[in-house]
Amino acid sequence: MTRDRSWTVLELLQWTEGHFQERGIETARLDAEVLLAHSLGIPRLQLYVDFEKPIAEPERAGFRELVVRRGRDRVPVSQLLGSKEFWSLELDVTSDVLSPRPETETLVEAALSRLPDPEATYRILDLGTGSGAIALALARERPAAHVTATDISPKALQIARVNADKLQLSDRLRLLEGDLFGACPGEQFDLVVSNPPYVAERERGGLPPELAHEPEVALFGGEDGHAVLTRLVAGVSSALSPGGVFAVEVGDGQAERVAKECSEKGLDEVEILRDLARRPRVVTARRKAEPG
Ligand SMILES: C[S@@+](CC[C@H](N)C(=O)[O-])C[C@H]1O[C@@H](n2cnc3c(N)ncnc32)[C@H](O)[C@@H]1O
Incomplete structure (x- = not known):
C-alpha cells in the first residue's frame, strides 16, 4: 500500500x-x-x-x-475496533477480556428458555463474566431479574462495569471479584451460568495466533481443559436454589464428560445442546426441587 x-x-x-x-x-x-x-x-x-x-x-x-x-x-478485529457485538449489544472489549463469541449466544438462549417468565425476579449468577456479555444479555432479556456477575480478574470486572453503565443496566448488575463460588459464598440463585476457561494447555501450540492477545486466565482450563469445569460442577448444587438451573459452555469434545459429572453430583434433567454449527457446546442441568 x-x-x-x-x-x-x-x-x-x-x-x-x-x-x-x-x-x-x-x-x-x-x-x-x-x-x-x-x-x-x-x-x-x-x-x-x-x-x-x-x-x-x-x-x-x-x-x-x-x-x-x-x-x-494478528490482533483480533474486535480489539482493533475496541468493541464487539453480542446479543445485539455493543460491548467494549480490550486485551483484558475475552471478546465474546457468537457461539456463546447458544448458552444465553438455553438459559433464557429455562427462565421463561420475562417478569419474574430471578436471581442469576454469571461466573467468569469477562466483558459482562452473558450477564448483560440476560439482564436485558429479563428486566426484573437481579444479576450477579463475578470474575477472578479485576481488570475484566472494570470492563464489565463500563459495559453495564453504557447499557444502563448497572442498577440490576452486581459485580464481584473472586474465585468461582468464593465470590458469593453461601448465596443461592435460580440460574448459575458460565462460559469458563476450557482450552487444554496441551493444545496451546496449535491455537490461532489471535488468542495470544486474549487473557490466559480466560482461555486455559488446565492440562486437559477440564480444571475449571470440574470445579464448577462440583460446587454448583449448593449455589442453586431447589429447582434452579445450571447452564455451562464447554469446548468441542467436552460435553459428555461434563454431563456425566453433573449426573454424578445428583443434578437432574442433564442435557447437551448444540450450537449453530451442530457441535455439542452447552450442558444444562437442574437441581432437584425439594419434595413436597
Ligand atoms: C472464556 S472467558 C468468558 C468471558 C465471558 N463470560 C464471555 O462469555 O464472553 C472466562 C472468564 O472467566 C474468568 N475466570 C477464569 N478463572 C476463573 C475463576 N477461577 N473464577 C472466576 N472467574 C474466572 C476469566 O477471567 C474470564 O473473564
Missing part, C-alpha cells in the same frame, strides 16, 4: 484482502472492509457505494496502522 499514488476504496480493499490472505487470515475480505469502514468512520455498506472514491494519504495512515496490527501482529 504505497504512499506515492492515490488509492480508491476498491483498490485499498483488494490490496488489503490479498495481504490478509497471504498472512493466513480466513476472513480476509470481511476484516479489510470492517477496518477500512472504521478508519473512514462510515458504515461498512457505504464502502460499496464509495468504491471509486479516492482516499487521501492522511486518511490512509490510520488504516495502514490497523492493517499492520491485524496482518503482522
Whole structure:
C-alpha cells in the first residue's frame, strides 16, 4: 500500500484482502472492509457505494496502522475496533477480556428458555463474566431479574462495569471479584451460568495466533481443559436454589464428560445442546426441587 499514488476504496480493499490472505487470515475480505469502514468512520455498506472514491494519504495512515496490527501482529478485529457485538449489544472489549463469541449466544438462549417468565425476579449468577456479555444479555432479556456477575480478574470486572453503565443496566448488575463460588459464598440463585476457561494447555501450540492477545486466565482450563469445569460442577448444587438451573459452555469434545459429572453430583434433567454449527457446546442441568 504505497504512499506515492492515490488509492480508491476498491483498490485499498483488494490490496488489503490479498495481504490478509497471504498472512493466513480466513476472513480476509470481511476484516479489510470492517477496518477500512472504521478508519473512514462510515458504515461498512457505504464502502460499496464509495468504491471509486479516492482516499487521501492522511486518511490512509490510520488504516495502514490497523492493517499492520491485524496482518503482522494478528490482533483480533474486535480489539482493533475496541468493541464487539453480542446479543445485539455493543460491548467494549480490550486485551483484558475475552471478546465474546457468537457461539456463546447458544448458552444465553438455553438459559433464557429455562427462565421463561420475562417478569419474574430471578436471581442469576454469571461466573467468569469477562466483558459482562452473558450477564448483560440476560439482564436485558429479563428486566426484573437481579444479576450477579463475578470474575477472578479485576481488570475484566472494570470492563464489565463500563459495559453495564453504557447499557444502563448497572442498577440490576452486581459485580464481584473472586474465585468461582468464593465470590458469593453461601448465596443461592435460580440460574448459575458460565462460559469458563476450557482450552487444554496441551493444545496451546496449535491455537490461532489471535488468542495470544486474549487473557490466559480466560482461555486455559488446565492440562486437559477440564480444571475449571470440574470445579464448577462440583460446587454448583449448593449455589442453586431447589429447582434452579445450571447452564455451562464447554469446548468441542467436552460435553459428555461434563454431563456425566453433573449426573454424578445428583443434578437432574442433564442435557447437551448444540450450537449453530451442530457441535455439542452447552450442558444444562437442574437441581432437584425439594419434595413436597
Ligand atoms: C472464556 S472467558 C468468558 C468471558 C465471558 N463470560 C464471555 O462469555 O464472553 C472466562 C472468564 O472467566 C474468568 N475466570 C477464569 N478463572 C476463573 C475463576 N477461577 N473464577 C472466576 N472467574 C474466572 C476469566 O477471567 C474470564 O473473564
